[in-house]
Amino acid sequence: MQQPIAGIYCPHLVPLDERGQIHEEELRRYVDWLIASGVHGLYPNGSTGEFTRFTPEERRRIVRIVCDQAAGRVPVLAGAAEAHIGETLDACAEYAEYGARAVAIVSPFYYKLSAESVYAYFREIARQSPIDVTLYNIPMFASPIDVPTIRRLAEFERIVGIKDSSGDLAFMMRMMEAVKPVRPDFVFLTGWEALLLPMLLMGCDGGTHATSGVVPELTRKLYDLTRAGELEEARRLQFRLLELFDTMLYSADFPEGFRAAVELRGIRLGNSRQPLSDTQQVDRQQLSHVLQCILADFGVVEQPADGCPPRTQHASLTAERDQVGHVAQMVVEELRRRGVM
Amino acid sequence: MQQPIAGIYCPHLVPLDERGQIHEEELRRYVDWLIASGVHGLYPNGSTGEFTRFTPEERRRIVRIVCDQAAGRVPVLAGAAEAHIGETLDACAEYAEYGARAVAIVSPFYYKLSAESVYAYFREIARQSPIDVTLYNIPMFASPIDVPTIRRLAEFERIVGIKDSSGDLAFMMRMMEAVKPVRPDFVFLTGWEALLLPMLLMGCDGGTHATSGVVPELTRKLYDLTRAGELEEARRLQFRLLELFDTMLYSADFPEGFRAAVELRGIRLGNSRQPLSDTQQVDRQQLSHVLQCILADFGVVEQPADGCPPRTQHASLTAERDQVGHVAQMVVEELRRRGVM
Amino acid sequence: MQQPIAGIYCPHLVPLDERGQIHEEELRRYVDWLIASGVHGLYPNGSTGEFTRFTPEERRRIVRIVCDQAAGRVPVLAGAAEAHIGETLDACAEYAEYGARAVAIVSPFYYKLSAESVYAYFREIARQSPIDVTLYNIPMFASPIDVPTIRRLAEFERIVGIKDSSGDLAFMMRMMEAVKPVRPDFVFLTGWEALLLPMLLMGCDGGTHATSGVVPELTRKLYDLTRAGELEEARRLQFRLLELFDTMLYSADFPEGFRAAVELRGIRLGNSRQPLSDTQQVDRQQLSHVLQCILADFGVVEQPADGCPPRTQHASLTAERDQVGHVAQMVVEELRRRGVM
Amino acid sequence: MQQPIAGIYCPHLVPLDERGQIHEEELRRYVDWLIASGVHGLYPNGSTGEFTRFTPEERRRIVRIVCDQAAGRVPVLAGAAEAHIGETLDACAEYAEYGARAVAIVSPFYYKLSAESVYAYFREIARQSPIDVTLYNIPMFASPIDVPTIRRLAEFERIVGIKDSSGDLAFMMRMMEAVKPVRPDFVFLTGWEALLLPMLLMGCDGGTHATSGVVPELTRKLYDLTRAGELEEARRLQFRLLELFDTMLYSADFPEGFRAAVELRGIRLGNSRQPLSDTQQVDRQQLSHVLQCILADFGVVEQPADGCPPRTQHASLTAERDQVGHVAQMVVEELRRRGVM
Secondary structure (H helix, E strand, O other): OOOOOOEEEEOOOOOEOOOOOEOHHHHHHHHHHHHHOOOOEEOOOOOOOOHHHOOHHHHHHHHHHHHHHHOOOOOEEEEOOOOOHHHHHHHHHHHHHHOOOEEEEEOOEOOOOOHHHHHHHHHHHHHHOOOOEEEEEOOOOEOOOOHHHHHHHOOOOOEEEEEEOOOOHHHHHHHHHHHOOOOOOOEEEEOOHHHHHHHHHOOOOEEEOHHHHOOHHHHHHHHHHHHOOOHHHHHHHHHHHHHHHHHHHHOOOOOHHHHHHHHHOOOOOOOOOOOOOHHHHHHHHHHHHHHHHHHHHOOOOOOOOOOOOOHHHHHOHHHHHHHHHHHHHHHHHHHHHOOOO | OOOOOOEEEEOOOOOEOOOOOEOHHHHHHHHHHHHHOOOOEEOOOOOOOOHHHOOHHHHHHHHHHHHHHHOOOOOEEEEOOOOOHHHHHHHHHHHHHHOOOEEEEEOOEOOOOOHHHHHHHHHHHHHHOOOOEEEEEOOOOEOOOOHHHHHHHOOOOOEEEEEEOOOOHHHHHHHHHHHOOOOOOOEEEEOOHHHHHHHHHOOOOEEEOHHHHOOHHHHHHHHHHHHOOOHHHHHHHHHHHHHHHHHHHHOOOOOHHHHHHHHHOOOOOOOOOOOOOHHHHHHHHHHHHHHHHHHHHHOOOOOOOOOOOOHHHHHOHHHHHHHHHHHHHHHHHHHHHOOOO | OOOOOOEEEEOOOOOEOOOOOEOHHHHHHHHHHHHHOOOOEEOOOOOOOOHHHOOHHHHHHHHHHHHHHHOOOOOEEEEOOOOOHHHHHHHHHHHHHHOOOEEEEEOOEOOOOOHHHHHHHHHHHHHHOOOOEEEEEOOOOEOOOOHHHHHHHOOOOOEEEEEEOOOOHHHHHHHHHHHOOOOOOOEEEEOOHHHHHHHHHOOOOEEEOHHHHOOHHHHHHHHHHHHOOOHHHHHHHHHHHHHHHHHHHHOOOOOHHHHHHHHHOOOOOOOOOOOOOHHHHHHHHHHHHHHHHHHHHOOOOOOOOOOOOOHHHHHOHHHHHHHHHHHHHHHHHHHHHOOOO | OOOOOOEEEEOOOOOEOOOOOEOHHHHHHHHHHHHHOOOOEEOOOOOOOOHHHOOHHHHHHHHHHHHHHHOOOOOEEEEOOOOOHHHHHHHHHHHHHHOOOEEEEEOOEOOOOOHHHHHHHHHHHHHHOOOOEEEEEOOOOEOOOOHHHHHHHOOOOOEEEEEEOOOOHHHHHHHHHHHOOOOOOOEEEEOOHHHHHHHHHOOOOEEEOHHHHOOHHHHHHHHHHHHOOOHHHHHHHHHHHHHHHHHHHHOOOOOHHHHHHHHHOOOOOOOOOOOOOHHHHHHHHHHHHHHHHHHHHOOOOOOOOOOOOOHHHHHOHHHHHHHHHHHHHHHHHHHHHOOOO
């Protein structure tokens, strides 16, 4: 019998070496650490995994390494989107051989396609794939998959679930309402960890989130608390994870903030293939400091050597940013006044 | 001591007579029915109440009637936004005299204002209002109120809460996280009944929703179930209310779908001041039929004389609409083929 | 015979006195100045005129003053949108009596209405209005009017033209293509002065722009140059007006930048009814300085006493702003490094 | 001396054979036809060329074939965006060897990057590319390139121009205003043929448009008329091309409408790698009929055997679509009334 797709999946980053190539040894170490930390499954070649920044050969190699290292301890959901359906099906076949539990296929991107085109695309894959398929809806990056399209696609046995990263809980509920009557086993995973607790309460089977690559023991804990009905403690943890999530998500271009945080956990990810500007490199250092303080509060890393502001302060980073904005504005006004600018 | 602002508030529609004027008698009857049905408070001059379609004098009259009829049985949150701050403050003073518990003021609309302007606007009102003020954030219609702005405004004692209709649960959580440490008594109401249950679970004090003008006994029941921790029954009710909500919201221009539903409950609302096209009038009749079937399933109205489709069918109206689209497409193709179009 | 609606119309601001009330004397002086400066028509109660920030009585008074002062020297296009159709029709009747050439009615706002609703709304007005109506499409603030709706509305004789502020030249061309075959006399005015020259070249009859309240002699000149086929000079002027326009539009919430510029021309507009925050008040002073330099280059005002940067610098304000951003960022980093923030 | 980048460039589709593989012979025939029809340059691997639907090896092969077949008759602007900068630079080197005049590199896509990231990305390429680079801004599909970023990038000699497909003429003017003072030779090409004439009049050097793969003789003619100052004839042609463009763009998911039209010109493009649903296949046939009628009016193809509606009718396809919508709606209402739906 097949492993269920449920619980906490981790769409992990891929460590790179100094030449910008896949750092296989560190990737294997990262996989081991994630499994030891409690994730229920792994998700290579997701958006967090920067799948578009690798070549087709590299994407295959990543899945091969991850499946090999997981070695059946946890199921692997392998991102398999390639340039066109033929290539994608070839990847599906390979990933099945590597031992992946299922593939995850993002809706077509670059071109913004209509619902009919999205349907036609996944229908073709559903008919030919030798391995179970989960859909991946991420409307901020790719063509949206709407509720009627999900329902039509749920008629194909090969399509077994969806990961939705819209962050819209009502949309998730609409999908469940439309699909569950015709396909009770269909799996719903949320990609928006800001709402993991309420998503689970309303019926999601689990989540697959970038944050699980940073604090897998905590997202797992949140999952367990929720399943156990310990809602008060779960609620507190959800709010604290929201702060961490917002800091990682909004302080740098995705997934750079998550890369900074994973490195604080001791995984050497190396530099992204998307270069940073000079300003961004300075920002990155500051962000790393803030993240270390937040992670230290969770007790998962040490505080920085030069200390942290009192808890209440970085508890409301948004507010701080606001102040930063004000100071900057005042400085600029002053510079303008003096004619420097 | 003042009445608390919490629970289920109802932003109700305003009955009009045959000449399109306020139908005072029916409005009083509607108020009585809402109170009898369990709402914790009333909210005249909200978006559901079509406040922009009344003159300043009419808006005053509506609040006067509602406060008079409520007669202290439930608190009144009176929408007080007028053309400019001076006029708004005059309305605030009047509504205080009428006995309103607080006013609700929507963020400036038409012009899309920056956060600084939104702050300056509410600060002025906060400094001068003789009555408690709740902010009203509805980014689909008015200038958005962002998290840092909420936090800055929470420093004014006169500002006692916010109604947020963004439908974004993570945004609601960010507001609570930013404001509660400095202002533990600040009130958070959601205007997005699709998510009433999860909003309450994450810390909201209540909701103020158009749907409470249609099935007040059910939104009240959902509130009570959630507060009592009967989550399984609450969840089932929430899903069913979502279906009703979606049908009312997406089948006509807001708030026409809600008007159709309120009329099925026996309140004679009359025609909206926004006219319907010929096509829309036909649609309106169909919508009314669908709504009657949904409401009949809740047991709050009788089924239509000509019956309803089996439950499973209108349970997935979205799916049906999808089919409608397909049939229409086929017909159109055929007509094109014959050269009719 | 009726005056044609063509050329440069001015949607002007309304001077306020120290108590924030309409400053009639200054409004009359402004009207005289605009006519003397070459505008072909006046447009009270437009978006620039902050029509939503006045009461219904004030809006009527503004039109009465403007019509009275214009005294037939130029036609008046009076903004007549009120709370509902009945009120709007009353305003239409009054404005006809005041001697307005036509009314301009913005598409319904606050609620985002469907094309069918927009059609039903204008159809009702078209059937009953005692005065010619021009539609006003401004999708950034109000419900959009799409091409098929324009075409349907062009069947009503009372609807004589449209002002489009979308800034989308292709959209303007689509409207002309759809309407002109059935209604050759239909008038097309652009509300996007950034593109006045190309709009005229592609077939527009004129423009009605906020910038014409600031430099009416220059928008008129651009119109005349374009009509005379002196495209090279027109092109140069268009680029320079673009710089002025961008500075007024993007450096403050609309229409505050235009207010600052009009005041530099010697019209005392007073403070807006929308208050400024402390930061905004400082920004406003800086903006005024920059605007004075740009206007001085046109030769329409004196340079500020403390001089201006060399022409090339403020020629690319966007670029400057970019530098400002960089400096601010560096300062902020430094402050953060020192733990000040 | 290098060939100038100006005039009409064609971002062409790639013919596929029955197995969905590149049809080299037909591609060479298409290149010959485009050159014979008057294009000033070729643009393989653009958005029209569906570059994301080919593998890295296929993209290289396409450029090799096109450069070889062009054989210096017209310059080639080769789309060179690959998975990451290293791969992109390898492609640049190869395309230089093949004899491409320059490469065109789209802004990073999938992830929506900030201006700083977009700058850092192109800076890296500018520093290392062995061949001239044109930027490609297409905000509907990829991270936007804003005006300050363009200006900063224009400091690199290797970056010689930009293709902008935003369709926003004012944005194009802002770019020219910011860049030309520091880089008078910088090339501005528009990717929005709906506005080719006004773009050229305001200073663009040319265009590179999907429509040039369909009616190259007509876009070339429009370019020549505009350059010759024959504005009246140019204007008429621009309006007619707008109708063709709208039909191709809005009647199917891009670039399917263009594929249908190119096939009518006698190029056998084969099926796209993005499959069509059953409904879309029917739509495609209808679209082909409409396109044949429009192209027949230009005199570039024969009318369909079963004739065309009178000119006025398909002259306003938008209007027709409107009617289609109405008929469909009526039919649906009828079906609903009968309880079929």
